[in-house]
Amino acid sequence: MSVVFKKPNAMSDVPMHYCPGCTHGIVHRLVAEVLDELGIEGKTVGVAPVGCAVFAYNYFECDMIEAAHGRAPAVATGVKRTHPDNVVFTYQGDGDLAAIGTAETVHVGARGENITIIFINNTNYGMTGGQMAPTTMLGQVTTTSPYGRDQNIQGHPVHVCELMSTLDGVAYAERVAVNDVKGVRATKKAIKKAFQAQIDKKGLSIVEVLSTCPTNWGLSPVEALKFVEEKMKPIYPLGVYKDTTGY
Amino acid sequence: MAKVLMKGNEAIAEAAIKAGCLHYFGYPITPQTEIAEYMAKRMPKVGGLCLQAESEVAAINMIYGAASSGTRCMTSSSSPGISLKSEGISYIVGCDLPCVILNVQRGGPGLGGIQPSQADYYQATKALGHGDMHLFVLAPSSVQEMAELTSEAFDIADTYRIPVLILADGALGQMMEPVDFDLIKKREDIPEKDWAACGHEGKRKKNIITSLFLNPEELENSVLARYEKYKKIDENEVRYEKFMTDDADIVIVAYGITSRICKSAVTAARAKGIKVGLLRPITLSPFPSDELKKLSQTASKFLTVELNMGQMITDVKLAIECSKPVEFLGRTGGSIMTVDDVLAKIEEMGGNK
Numbered sequence: 192m193s194v195v196f197k198k199p200n201a202m203s204d205v206p207m208h209y210c211p212g213c214t215h216g217i218v219h220r221l222v223a224e225v226l227d228e229l230g231i232e233g234k235t236v237g238v239a240p241v242g243c244a245v246f247a248y249n250y251f252e253c254d255m256i257e258a259a260h261g262r263a264p265a266v267a268t269g270v271k272r273t274h275p276d277n278v279v280f281t282y283q284g285d286g287d288l289a290a291i292g293t294a295e296t297v298h299v300g301a302r303g304e305n306i307t308i309i310f311i312n313n314t315n316y317g318m319t320g321g322q323m324a325p326t327t328m329l330g331q332v333t334t335t336s337p338y339g340r341d342q343n344i345q346g347h348p349v350h351v352c353e354l355m356s357t358l359d360g361v362a363y364a365e366r367v368a369v370n371d372v373k374g375v376r377a378t379k380k381a382i383k384k385a386f387q388a389q390i391d392k393k394g395l396s397i398v399e400v401l402s403t404c405p406t407n408w409g410l411s412p413v414e415a416l417k418f419v420e421e422k423m424k425p426i427y428p429l430g431v432y433k434d435t436t437g438y
Numbered sequence: 439m440a441k442v443l444m445k446g447n448e449a450i451a452e453a454a455i456k457a458g459c460l461h462y463f464g465y466p467i468t469p470q471t472e473i474a475e476y477m478a479k480r481m482p483k484v485g486g487l488c489l490q491a492e493s494e495v496a497a498i499n500m501i502y503g504a505a506s507s508g509t510r511c512m513t514s515s516s517s518p519g520i521s522l523k524s525e526g527i528s529y530i531v532g533c534d535l536p537c538v539i540l541n542v543q544r545g546g547p548g549l550g551g552i553q554p555s556q557a558d559y560y561q562a563t564k565a566l567g568h569g570d571m572h573l574f575v576l577a578p579s580s581v582q583e584m585a586e587l588t589s590e591a592f593d594i595a596d597t598y599r600i601p602v603l604i605l606a607d608g609a610l611g612q613m614m615e616p617v618d619f620d621l622i623k624k625r626e627d628i629p630e631k632d633w634a635a636c637g638h639e640g641k642r643k644k645n646i647i648t649s650l651f652l653n654p655e656e657l658e659n660s661v662l663a664r665y666e667k668y669k670k671i672d673e674n675e676v677r678y679e680k681f682m683t684d685d686a687d688i689v690i691v692a693y694g695i696t697s698r699i700c701k702s703a704v705t706a707a708r709a710k711g712i713k714v715g716l717l718r719p720i721t722l723s724p725f726p727s728d729e730l731k732k733l734s735q736t737a738s739k740f741l742t743v744e745l746n747m748g749q750m751i752t753d754v755k756l757a758i759e760c761s762k763p764v765e766f767l768g769r770t771g772g773s774i775m776t777v778d779d780v781l782a783k784i785e786e787m788g789g790n791k
Contacts, residue, residue: 232638253638254635256506259502262495265499269502271503278637295499
């Protein structure tokens with residue numbers, strides 16, 4: 192019998208803690224598939240965030256470091272600058288990357304650190320129970336924007352790929368979504384390209400993935416996929432925001 | 439190598455490089471900016487890296503990453519910057535990572551001033567980060583000792599898998615004295631860093647660096663294990679200098695720059711026939727409590743001299759179990775007491791002749 196589907200080697204054989212319908216698991220798998228395909232698991236160091244993916248260190252078979260909230264890009268810088276031959280990636284959510292860690296995120300871009308950022312945008316703080324994130328959209332209800340995000344009170348959402356694309360050290364910034372099969376395939380392609388850019392020392396690569404959070408959105412898994420399509424994509428358009436890789 | 443005339447800050451930087459620290463991450467702040475400048479100039483010539491971070495927070499997290507991957511590394515700052523680093527320091531402790539952190543103290547609180555101070559004693563020895571934790575704290579009192587203790591700090595850090603803090607001050611950092619780097623001793627038997635996250639190359643299981651333990655028993659066990667290590671450090675690493683304490687009626691306790699003023703005051707008091715001596719802690723944490731307790735059996739009074747409102751005095755009182763009076767002489771805000779100030783205090787305390 193031929194095997195048509197199996198766990199990537201770079202993915203640990205343990206149950207994940209993610210909620211039903213959450214797309215973190217899909218993105219984890221895509222990263223692991225890319226580590227396998229590029230044959231880089233043995234020289235990769237991953238940096239986990241504080242947020243829903245805090246346990247990412249349990250799910251990848253490469254060496255892993257758990258960073259403080261928002262500091263993953265600085266931690267990754269410390270690894271990469273002392274071990275330039277390692278492949279180093281961070282896996283971060285929106286609160287981690289675009290609120291408390293904004294300075295660290297912007298400056299790895301400015302310095303053109305040869306690291307890869309996998310950025311999960313699900314428009315809320317998932318782990319702490321659905322509070323407003325820097326990516327929460329205007330009008331969106333969260334536990335700390337119970338009447339909907341009001342620009343006069345809570346300000347505007349942060350568009351990370353657009354922001355990062357203005358920095359000279361960023362080689363590749365693309366926004367993708369994992370709410371359908373086509374999107375999952377595009378996400379895999381983007382993640383692979385981002386890691387390749389790092390291997391070729393092109394500069395910082397970042398892949399922003401529009402993801403679901405059915406639990407905190409109060410939606411079923413299927414409704415959550417529709418939410419990404421209908422509500423998020425108009426505010427966060429997919430596409431390549433910067434690409435100087437020459438691939 | 440002959441003696442060279444150097445600023446304290448430069449001596450620390452050069453000693454770090456000679457100790458094999460080829461990665462420095464920092465952020466400018468007075469009065470320790472010379473370290474970053476020295477590193478920026480020297481590191482490219484020795485195949486190392488000096489990286490100026492976007493903040494103290496980022497710098498300490500770069501150290502967290504570098505130390506996680508098994509690299510000898512160092513950061514330095516001054517008081518307000520050290521406060522910013524405290525989050526990262528707590529994580530570094532929680533992950534049992536070796537590195538060296540330097541605080542060239544200035545006056546506080548807040549933005550404070552830029553003149554010498556020892557006002558971060560409590561922060562350094564009691565609570566430089568959240569959680570059940572200590573740092574290993576070294577307090578040099580000369581430029582030569584800044585060089586020697588910096589080198590030793592790396593060996594201690596690697597031996598015990600702990601961060602080591604060097605607590606200096608603006609005076610030590612800025613003043614120039616001759617240094618002989620050949621006097622630096624290196625420790626043997628530094629353990630291999632087989633725990634480091636630097637790529638398993640398919641040759642071992644993955645290494646995970648984390649301070650997260652959601653299970654209360656697991657967290658308790660990890661803290662208990664760290665305190666076992668602290669116990670071993672208490673037994674093996676306490677360091678101090680005694681000056682004329684054997685027959686001393688008054689024992690002064692002072693470290694760093696103030697210990698030098700006190701040493702001169704002891705000599706001046708002895709010339710007047712007053713039996714006074716000096717105990718200079720070189721390790722502030724672990725604190726030389728046992729030695730102080732021994733001295734409390736022969737001395738009748740103690741005096742702590744500090745550039746703050748009285749912080750180490752608490753540790754002295756605890757060490758001698760308040761069995762003898764402990765008086766205090768201090769200046770804060772950046773001014774330094776003179777030898778005459780200390781001598782006047784000794785005479786006021788009425789030391790026996």
